[in-house]
Amino acid sequence: MKLIPTKATFAPGEPIEVDFVGETRHAKGKLVLQLWHLDRLVETKPIVEGRVVFKAKEVGGYGLVALDASDPLWPIMTGAVDVLNSPFERPRYGFVAEFNSGRKPDALVSTARGLHLNLIQFYDWAHRYAQLVPHTEEYLDPLDRPLSLATVQSMTAALSRAGSHSMGYAAVYAVGGVDWEEWQDAGLFKTDGEPHRFTDDLLLVVDPANARWMEHFIADLRRAMEEVGFNGFHLDSYGWPKRAQRIDGSICDLNEAFPKLLKEIREVLPSSEFTFNNVNDFPTWTTVKTEQDATYIEVWAPHTTLAHLGGLIDRARGFGSSTPPILAAYLSVYAHAPVAAANNAARFVMATIFSHGGTHLLNGENDTLLIDPYYPKNHQADGSTQELMSNWYDFLVRHGDLLLAGEATDVTRSYTGGINEDLIFVSPAGERISTDAEPGAIWVRVVRTRLGLVVHLINLSGQTEIAWDAAKVPVKPVGGVRLRMLKTLEVRTPLVADPDSDPALRSLPLISDDSLYDEIELPELGAWTMLVLPDPVHWPSA
Numbered sequence: 001m002k003l004i005p006t007k008a009t010f011a012p013g014e015p016i017e018v019d020f021v022g023e024t025r026h027a028k029g030k031l032v033l034q035l036w037h038l039d040r041l042v043e044t045k046p047i048v049e050g051r052v053v054f055k056a057k058e059v060g061g062y063g064l065v066a067l068d069a070s071d072p073l074w075p076i077m078t079g080a081v082d083v084l085n086s087p088f089e090r091p092r093y094g095f096v097a098e099f100n101s102g103r104k105p106d107a108l109v110s111t112a113r114g115l116h117l118n119l120i121q122f123y124d125w126a127h128r129y130a131q132l133v134p135h136t137e138e139y140l141d142p143l144d145r146p147l148s149l150a151t152v153q154s155m156t157a158a159l160s161r162a163g164s165h166s167m168g169y170a171a172v173y174a175v176g177g178v179d180w181e182e183w184q185d186a187g188l189f190k191t192d193g194e195p196h197r198f199t200d201d202l203l204l205v206v207d208p209a210n211a212r213w214m215e216h217f218i219a220d221l222r223r224a225m226e227e228v229g230f231n232g233f234h235l236d237s238y239g240w241p242k243r244a245q246r247i248d249g250s251i252c253d254l255n256e257a258f259p260k261l262l263k264e265i266r267e268v269l270p271s272s273e274f275t276f277n278n279v280n281d282f283p284t285w286t287t288v289k290t291e292q293d294a295t296y297i298e299v300w301a302p303h304t305t306l307a308h309l310g311g312l313i314d315r316a317r318g319f320g321s322s323t324p325p326i327l328a329a330y331l332s333v334y335a336h337a338p339v340a341a342a343n344n345a346a347r348f349v350m351a352t353i354f355s356h357g358g359t360h361l362l363n364g365e366n367d368t369l370l371i372d373p374y375y376p377k378n379h380q381a382d383g384s385t386q387e388l389m390s391n392w393y394d395f396l397v398r399h400g401d402l403l404l405a406g407e408a409t410d411v412t413r414s415y416t417g418g419i420n421e422d423l424i425f426v427s428p429a430g431e432r433i434s435t436d437a438e439p440g441a442i443w444v445r446v447v448r449t450r451l452g453l454v455v456h457l458i459n460l461s462g463q464t465e466i467a468w469d470a471a472k473v474p475v476k477p478v479g480g481v482r483l484r485m486l487k488t489l490e491v492r493t494p495l496v497a498d499p500d501s502d503p504a505l506r507s508l509p510l511i512s513d514d515s516l517y518d519e520i521e522l523p524e525l526g527a528w529t530m531l532v533l534p535d536p537v538h539w540p541s542a
Contacts, residue, residue, distance in 0.1 A: 002114070002390075003033070003064050003079030006051075007163025008092070009118040010083045016054040018064060018081065020047050031076070036063040038401065038451075038540060039495055039505040059083050061090075061400030063504060078503055080116065080398035087118035087165050088273070088293040088323050090404040092393065094164075095364040096155060097123040097375040101138060101148035105158035107366040112164040115363050115393045120159055121167050121234045123375040125152050129174040129203055130183065132220045133227055142176055142202060145376075149228070156229035165231035165273060168224050172217070172235050172261055172276070173208040177201025186210040188244035188252055196241050205238075207246060209257035217261075218268050225272060232273025232293065235262070239279030239300070255283040262290040275326070281312055288319040295321040296361075298328040298373070299468075306352045306458075306466045307437040313358040314410065324404045327353055328361040332371045333469050334379045341471035343388050344527070347500075348458065349468050350392050351528035352437070355445060355456040357408050359396070363389055395499035402454050402532060412446045415453070423455070424484040424517075431461050431478050439463045442478065442525065452535035453489070457481075459525045478525040484517045485533065494520050495532040505532060 001022030010016050018033065031047040035054050045052045047066065064079035084090055094117035096108050112120060124141050127134035137149050156166040175183045177200070186206040188196050196205040206213050224230055237258065244252050262276060275294040278284040280303065288295050295316045303312060309327060316325040329349060334342040346362075353360045362370055367386050368378040381389065396403060416423040417435040423446065425433045434441040443458040460466060462476030485491050495505040501523075511519040522529065 001066075001077050003066060003077050004113050005079070005081045005116070006113065008112045008116050009087055009090075009163045010057075010081060011163075012059060012083055012085060013056050014083075015056055016062075016081055016083070018052045018054075018079070020050050020052065020066065020077075022077075030069040032067050032069050034065040034067065035081075036065065036398075036504065037061075039493075039507070040540060057083050059085060059089075061398050063398040065504070078394065080394040080503075082116070082397050082400055084118070086293075090359070090397075090400045091119050091294050091324060091326055092117050092359055092396070093119045093121060093296075093326050093361040095121045095123050095361065095370065095375055097364065097378065099125055099147040099151045099155075101146070101151060103148070103151045105155040108155055109158050109162045111363065111365050111367060112159060112162050115389060116397045117363065118164050119167055120164055121169060121361070122152065122155070122230070123169050123234075125168060125228075126170065126224075128179065129171050129176050130179040130216070130220075132168070132170060132224050153229055156231075160229070160231075166229065167232050167234045167273070167275070168228065168230040170217075170221060170224070170233050170235055171203070172237055172258070173206050173213075174203040175206055176203055180204050183213065185247055186213045187247060188241060189247065190241075191245060196244055198238070205241070205244070207252045207257060208254070209252070209260040214261055214264050218265055221265065221272065222269060225269070232275075234296075235265075235274055235276045237277050237279055239282055239298075242282060255286055258283060259286045259290050262287060262292055266291040277328075281315065284316055285319050288316060288321050294323050295325040296328065297325060299330075304467055304469075305437065306348055306443075306460075306468050309349065309352045309468055310356045310437070313353065313356040317357065322406070325358045326361055327358055328370070329353070329468060330370045330372060331362065331469055333471055334369055334381075334385075335371045337471035339382055339384060341473070343385055344472035344475060345468070345470060346385070346388065347392075347475070347527040348460070348463075348466075348472060350396075351456075351458045352468070354392075354396050354403055355447075355458065355528065355530070357404060357406075357447075359404070363393075391503070392499045395497070395503045398503060399497065399505075399530065402449060402451060402530070405449070407450045408454075409448045410445065411448045411453075412444065415446045416444060422486050422489065426482045426484065427478070428480045428482075429478065431481070433481075437466050439465050442481070450535070450538055451532075452539060453533040455483075455531040455533065457522070457525055457529045457531065459527055459529070475527045479523075481522045481525060482519055483522060483531070484519050487512075487516060487518055489533060490536050491518060491533045492536060493534060495534065496523060497530050497532075498523070498526050499528060500526045
């Protein structure tokens with residue numbers, strides 16, 4: 001039984017439509033669907049013939065709860081929807097990599113709707129690196145995979161109807177061996193005179209800021225938008241070279257060349273959406289200042305720990321990223337570890353990324369997961385993984401106002417731990433509580449948002465290491481943790497939620513034990529517990 005919105009994201013002014021899919025024979029009374037914003041019930045509708053339509057709502061994240069009216073204390077199913085001016089306000093990036101003739105868009109649309117993927121990267125859809133749009137209906141990609149232009153076009157059209165934007169893959173400085181003679185004068189070379197290349201002559205690298213190349217490349221992008229139906233582009237780079245010689249011996253600094261190209265794309269194609277791949281964080285510090293629509297970072301060693309993932313998001317935000325950064329962190333653990341251990345790894349990765357105000361490129365068409373940088377080498381998720389992804393992406397969407405809305409500042413080391421006395425955690429069982437990601441500890445983070453303080457507790461107490469792409473042992477439940485809060489914080493109704501056990505914000509009773517502090521006891525901690533201390537002025541009232 002599932003709650004599936006008809007769109008990955010709804011626009012302001014659109015009615016919110018939700019499909020109720022599955023058996024309801026066990027229900028004793030009338031089925032209803034509730035729409036929640038934070039801790040406030042917004043609207044209730046009867047479930048009639050499988051589809052419920054709510055009135056248009058303001059921008060924000062909303063929770064869905066299906067109930068049997070005769071037994072309202074026990075939800076039958078939960079879900080989420082959101083309303084955004086643009087998907088890039090809260091980007092949830094997915095992928096598709098198969099475009100053979102006759103392939104229908106249904107599975108892709110189902111995944112986009114079910115996981116709220118409002119951006120889809122069309123990986124290796126193009127004919128050649130230096131000629132994106134084919135001249136024939138049926139064609140081969142650079143690795144000789146048979147593709148169909150009609151299939152690509154049907155997918156972009158279907159995604160548009162489902163509230164998701166299509167992003168065509170395009171490498172910003174690659175040409176194939178067949179095109180090298182034409183572009184050799186724009187090429188980038190090593191100091192021994194050899195061109196920068198990958199796999200012999202599969203692709204060779206040119207200066208992305210070369211005037212002739214920019215004119216050609218941007219014209220190719222324009223044609224792809226007009227003829228294929230893309231909303232914009234995933235602009236790829238490879239992380240190398242960082243500096244290289246041009247054919248005349250002068251040095252090309254890619255730190256400067258990439259932003260020049262991005263600026264030119266924005267000026268020539270102002271309606272195009274695009275994001276640039278900062279491989280291993282290079283050069284985020286310059287590209288984040290361009291007018292791209294999102295900051296995207298593909299993660300590789302030495303960024304190997306959960307702390308590194310959080311640090312990449314913090315750095316991007318510090319450089320000036322105005323929207324939630326997207327991390328491409330490929331979970332190869334699914335290829336070699338037991339499913340349960342890989343699912344636990346995914347839990348900690350998502351908890352880290354989401355709690356830092358970022359999002360994760362992982363999920364694709366037909367319930368597949370990225371385990372490799374070559375997207376056709378993906379992993380088919382089993383039922384337990386599909387359920388995990390559904391629950392956690394619902395949680396991300398439902399609580400987007402707290403996790404992804406911007407205006408957030410990490411204040412952890414100013415509020416708790418060490419000499420700080422504002423928030424004091426007490427664990428009667430002796431569990432270690434740390435402001436850093438450490439094995440064997442509960443990792444605490446405190447984030448100041450417009451709506452109040454959001455406290456994240458990521459439970460690493462049962463783990464012996466914190467590598468992000470490594471199998472994890474079962475989460476060790478931790479009970480009895482208490483939080484003492486200075487009364488001057490004016491916490492009136494603490495709220496708590498957990499993507500695995502209870503995604504709705506539930507209130508916790510306050511215990512006033514002295515004249516300085518209020519105290520709460522937290523529910524048993526799973527992988528990730530989100531505690532909200534609402535701001536008494538800005539928290540929406542009923």
